[in-house]
Amino acid sequence: MSNSGFQVSMAESLKAGTRQTVQAPFGLALAELAGKHEDVVGLTADLGKYTDILPFAKAFPDRYFNVGMAEQNLIAISAGLAKIGKVPFATTYGVFATRRAYEFIAVLCAHGHLNVKVFGALPGLTTSYGCSHQAIEDTGLMRLIPGLTVIDPCDATEIGQVVHTSYQIAGPVYVRLQRGNVIKALPEGYEFRHGKAQIVRQGSQIGIISTGLMTAHALDAAAALEKQGVSVAVLHAPCIKPFDAKAVVEFARSVERLATLENHVVAGGLATLVAEVLFEAGVSQKLVRMGLPDEYIECGSPGYLMDKYGISSARIEQKLSSMMKN
């Protein structure tokens, strides 16, 4: 695998179907970053292959450490490295980073304001393996930690940009990581801007505020609704913390109906953030929250589960249609 340029193939996994994908965008970007900065170190807890860090490991074997299946130690070692001036990028699944190593991230990294970058794979319903692997409440957990930056990138391009940006951000960062063949979904020319939400589709009748992979589904659903004569705008909010309150308030005021969409339980994450900032700004508006219910979800393929739980493009389209009837 080369460090320059992405390896591009066609997506087959998503129903939307025809999007380009990039294999292991995280590892490719990390290898590129490490080529520029000698202080970058990559670590994993027995999930190197499954968190896409191998392109980096191959390019910089001396800066790659597999600590074994030991997520608390992964974060503690990263904290130690950061203390003496390294910039560790640590990977595991989101559930293990947040549920098992939470305190290590809070006390060591966040309170210590350490330069540890945690990339947690399998956000929301992107695994077949059931509740032990589905990070459905990680955004909520992590946004509560003072001083921690939390980012949920949408696509392959944005993941690459977030790798580079997170190096520039002083302090700890948690990123929800999509792995494997990751789609390209954001408009040509889109660039991640730290702390900013950006309108990725203009519209007036319905406004969707979405984050992570769900912005791709929002764009699909919006395109489908346009054919029915409904104008749908999409505000992509990858930065959960810091959150772009100003953009959200302006966006909410610019549309007739408002919805949020996230690959996460609807409590504690994006929807909650939006409600907080709107209320604080005195904007009173009905809000349709699309996301996962307050329950653990069974095993099943991502496509099947997203459809069942209402966050597939098709189900979102239905939901938006029904919003127009109210």
Added chain:
Amino acid sequence: MLTNQSPPPPASFELLRERAHQLRRNMLVQARGKGQGYVGQALGTAEFLSALYFNEMRYDAARMDDPDRDRFLMSTGHYALSLWAVFAEIGLISRDVLPLYGKDAGPIDMTTFDAVLGVEITGGSLGQGLGQAVGMALGHKMDKRTCRIFIETSDGELQEGSTWEAAMSASAFRLDNLVALIDCNGIQADGAIVIDMEPIAAKWQAFGWDVAEINGNDLEQVVNALVGARTRNGRPKAIVMRTKPGKGIPTLEAREKSHFIRVEAAEWEMLEQELERNYV
């Protein structure tokens, strides 16, 4: 060390070997239905599951809620197909559902949930089994029940700190009603073990456990080690089992050490035949 002070095992080895073979068939049926899966790991578990469920453990499959039953906890939830292979033999599920392993909305999952009859603990997140086993063994001691707790744990799980916290407490609480079977198959998610855990047996010994180290695919050794583990001397028992991923199917045994064994669609039939040929 574990000593064999108890009478010889009642069931014949031949019967247990047949059971282990049938378990392997059941595993292959599941993996084939799914098109892939943790079949490598599962095949390595057939001997100790046969020895536990068909010889050592005291339970009534029709009364899996009996508080006095011996319990088997599988700490590695991704070995679910091993458990379903057993459940099909003791009548907890029908053999007919095996091909539906891991299917959307299907009857048997790729991982384990304790809401399923016969499944003692929820798996999926590793390193959480042994502590629960300690809790159960401790509770049974409090209640003066004579039943025992058997738990499978893995070499990968030895890397989780929680495993050693549990090991420490088991000997401190003198839980001789607890038997840990450590499946050392030499692999973890990134391939061959990435952090050396040897000497494994000496580590458990240092934590205050009685230890036996055996070939986990040698049925006689497994049965005898379990008999030895019946000793009630105030110390928990650890059986360090060296097992082989893919055991019983030479093609899979020889395949690259991998978390997810790759099997081509056309290969399954051949693997099934190999399993039968290899069983003599």
